[in-house]
Amino acid sequence: MDLKAIIFDLDNTLIDFLTFKKETAKVAATAMVREGLPLTEIQTYGKIFSVYDEKGIDYQKTFRDVIEPFGFDVNKAERIQQAAIVTYLKRKFEVLKPYPMVYLTLEKLRKRYKLAIVTVAPRNKAWQRLVFTNLQNEFDIVISKDDVEEKKESGFDIAAQRLGFAAEECMYVGDNAERDILQAKEIGMKTCWAKYGSMRKTSETKADFEIDRFEDLLKIIKG
Numbered sequence: 001m002d003l004k005a006i007i008f009d010l011d012n013t014l015i016d017f018l019t020f021k022k023e024t025a026k027v028a029a030t031a032m033v034r035e036g037l038p039l040t041e042i043q044t045y046g047k048i049f050s051v052y053d054e055k056g057i058d059y060q061k062t063f064r065d066v067i068e069p070f071g072f073d074v075n076k077a078e079r080i081q082q083a084a085i086v087t088y089l090k091r092k093f094e095v096l097k098p099y100p101m102v103y104l105t106l107e108k109l110r111k112r113y114k115l116a117i118v119t120v121a122p123r124n125k126a127w128q129r130l131v132f133t134n135l136q137n138e139f140d141i142v143i144s145k146d147d148v149e150e151k152k153e154s155g156f157d158i159a160a161q162r163l164g165f166a167a168e169e170c171m172y173v174g175d176n177a178e179r180d181i182l183q184a185k186e187i188g189m190k191t192c193w194a195k196y197g198s199m200r201k202t203s204e205t206k207a208d209f210e211i212d213r214f215e216d217l218l219k220i221i222k223g
């Protein structure tokens with residue numbers, strides 16, 4: 001294939017985002033119960049994920065939403081919320097990581113291709129996660145949710161334009177087999193499903209390729 005650029009999704013493709021969200025929810029739940037939330041840790045963990053499901057995984061007031069229905073006085077509510085936030089942040093620094101072999105694989109790919117990110121995460125969160133995982137200098141361009149809203153085009157169109165390549169010269173790699181893969185394919189990009197990051201047990205995908213490990217990308221590109 002006459003490939004010029006590879007465009008990556010960020011969360012659950014480059015970064016093991018789900019492990020990070022699960023691990024931080026666990027410790028936050030423990031802290032909230034310790035500070036007086038009248039639920040078990042498992043129930044609290046469940047409530048945190050209900051808020052994520054309803055409001056989106058990047059929602060910024062998750063713990064407040066969990067605490068609010070109990071009608072505590074403001075100081076107790078704040079104490080429980082801050083206990084959750086502090087433990088969440090401490091744990092975040094330990095668990096937010098790229099998948100194995102991401103650095104080495106990107107290093108090899110960079111020698112031959114332009115590399116980009118298209119993510120549905122907000123701009124500040126995307127960059128925060130990139131800096132955090134030391135991936136901030138690996139990509140030629142980063143297109144976030146905010147860039148898409150400003151331009152009113154799909155992130156894939158914007159990425160191809162900014163890279164200066166036709167969609168057909170780009171390959172998209174992402175874990176979302178439905179929305180993202182289909183959108184990229186629709187405009188003519190090659191697509192690769194990052195099966196290892198998929199939260200849903202999708203068995204079928206319209207992607208041209210699929211990978212069980214990040215580094216398998218190198219095999220696909222050689223082939």
Ligand SMILES: [Mg+2]
Pocket residue numbers: 009010011012013174175176
């Ligand atoms: Mg993703």
